[in-house]
Amino acid sequence: QVQLVESGGGSVQAGGSLRLSCASSGYTHISYCMGWFRQAPGKERERVALIYIGNGNTVFLADSVKGRFTASLNNAKNTINLQMNSLKPEDTAMYYCAAAQGPTICSDPSSYNSWGQGTQVTVSS
Numbered sequence: 001q002v003q004l005v006e007s008g009g010g011s012v013q014a015g016g017s018l019r020l021s022c023a024s025s026g027y028t029h030i031s032y033c034m035g036w037f038r039q040a041p042g043k044e045r046e047r048v049a050l051i052y053i054g055n056g057n058t059v060f061l062a063d064s065v066k067g068r069f070t071a072s073l074n075n076a077k078n079t080i081n082l083q084m085n086s087l088k089p090e091d092t093a094m095y096y097c098a099a100a101q102g103p104t105i106c107s108d109p110s111s112y113n114s115w116g117q118g119t120q121v122t123v124s125s
Helices: none
Strands: 002-007 011-012 018-026 029-037 046-052 058-061 069-074 077-086 093-101 119-124
Touching: 002 093, 018 029, 018 093, 018 119, 029 069, 029 077, 046 069, 046 077, 058 069
Parallel strands: 011 119
Antiparallel strands: 002 018, 018 077, 029 046, 029 093, 046 058, 069 077, 093 119
8 A cells, every 4th residue: 555645735826836745655666657636626536647657757737737737756755746837726626646556557547546635725816
């Protein structure tokens, strides 16, 4: 089992930036993919950014965040980050870190079976 702990959420005005981090522990060697999902009130959870652990490449980035969000992997620290710039009110959501065992398709949301508790991001206009 992999444990995931998110940090870095908070409240910011539109146009501002936040950096989320997700630290993994436990059986980290079995993680094949890691990534970020978000869920706004009244909406379904959606993919934000997904990373293949093998090479650190981002294999999925939501169209709504392209050009503003960047996901990265720090393999030595078993951590992934999400740099969020030019934040918009519609980015307001609970952001969850997730991990998938492999081999699997990292861009497929159903691959993810370990989840963090989430960190709240609130963007005001």
